[in-house]
Amino acid sequence: MCSYADVMTGAGTTISDQSLPLRKMKTLRETLREKNLLNNFLEEQAHRLSKRDSKIATHLLRNYLDMAYMGNITIGTPPQEFQVIFDTGSADLWVPSISCVSPACYTHKTFNLHNSSSFGQTRQPINIFYGPGTVQGFLGSDTVRIGNLVSLKQSFGLSLEEYGFDGAPFDGVLGLAYPSVGIKGVIPIFDNLWLQGAFSEPVFAFYLNKCKPEGSVVMFGGVDHRYYKGELNWIPLSQTRYWQISMNRISMNGNVAACSHGCQALLDTGTSMIHGPTRLITNMHKLMNAKQKGSEYAVSCDAVQTLPPVIFNISGIDYPLPPQAYIIKAQNFCLSIFHGGTETSSPETWILGNVFMRQYFSVFDRRNDRIGLAPAV
Structure with a gap:
């Protein structure tokens, strides 16, 4: 089991210029109490690495304390570099503007539009709403690079004000959900790359490793089989806005613990934990003999050896989450995720965040509106 100083909810599910459909746990300001941990965080270097298929672009991600996974992108000419969350729970790309007046922007890299010869300005105002915060600013367009992938005249947001992102270990967010949940009239970067022929297959996939800062990847245009075991199980989407699927049930020790009549689940790389309806989460914690500790639930660290796996049944396939994954050590106690x-x-509706996706390599297939899951190596 890894040891963490705190728990964080990342960018998470969003809907632009509308009300938030799902309420997340708490803001980044509240959850990143151990601010000194940010000082030692190193920037990752992003490269296109795959030698198997020239049409598969593999991009390195850095794991920040198993809470957030970030990668580098560049914007503009000459390129200005930013660390962003590659977020399946939203569709918009944004970074801080040099004109941003919020305290959050003072601790992050900001985009200077005056230093880019390829910048196109629209000044269209934007408002993006997240579970832990909001972003207000304007829309611009420029050359955006993800490693060797280049999106020309890519629309993206520039923040003038940010709320809830103080102390976040990333500068901005790169959304990978469907265009319908993004800023109206904007083609998201994945769709732009697809239209511009950057890859032959409109798929992307995530391998999120555990505990180690390095080794996690997002890949575009195909799948590298070295990152998972067995065969991919394909799950059709129940709707094509977020990456949403139908789930049959959640069980523990052979008993249905939640989702007894079926439910919905979102796979969300912008969220670190697993979220569900409060009354069902409370029932699950009773089965774990977990005790409430503020807004969280704690168990004896010795209990991790005896707790059963939590099993998510999706399309008739069981996806177990062992206690070593759903219980984390924080300071001198152990918390439920x-x-x-x-x-x-x-x-x-449930949100399956990174704690689930560390166990299962995940493929997001836009052509066929489906998600593929297989045990991660």
Whole structure:
């Protein structure tokens, strides 16, 4: 089991210029209490690495304390570099503007539009709403690079004000959800790359490693089989806005613990934990004999050896999450990664964040509107 100083919810599910469909646990300011941990965080170097298929672009991600996974992109001519969350729970790309007046921008890299010869300015105002915060600013366009992938005249947001991102270990967010949840009239970067012929297959995939800062990747245009075991199980999307699927049930020790009549689940790389309806999460914690500790639930660290796996049944396939994954050590106690707060969504909806995706290599297939899952190596 890895040891962490705190728990963080990342960028997470968003909907631009509309109300938030799912309420997340808490803001980054609240959850990143151990601010001194940010000082030792090193920037990752992003490269296109795959030698197997020239059409597969593999981009390195850096794991920040198993809470967030970031990669580098560049914007402009000459390129200005930023660390962003590659977020399946939103569709917009944004970074801080040099004109941003919020305290959060003072500790992050900012884009200077005056230093880019390829920048195109629209001044269209934008408002992007996240679970942990909001971004207000304007829309611009420029050359955006993800390693060797180049998106020309890519629309992106430039923040003038940011709320809830103080102390975040990333500068901005690169959304990978469907265009319908993004800023109206904007073609997201993945769609632009697809239209511009950057890859032959409109798929991307994530391998998120555990504990180590290095080794995680997002790949575009194909799948590298070295990152998973066995065969991919394909799951059709239940709707094509977020990466949403139907889930049959959640069980522990052979008993249904939640989702007894079926439910919905979102795979979200912008969220670190697993979120569900509060009353069902409370019931699951009772089965774990977990005790409430503020807004979180704690168990005896010795109990990790005896707790059962939590099993997510999706399309008839069991996806176990062992206690070593769903219990994390924080300071001198052990916390559950299950959190409530999705009551505003209908039907019953769960958010499966990075703690789930570390166990399962995940493929997001836009052509066929499906997700592939297989045990990660």
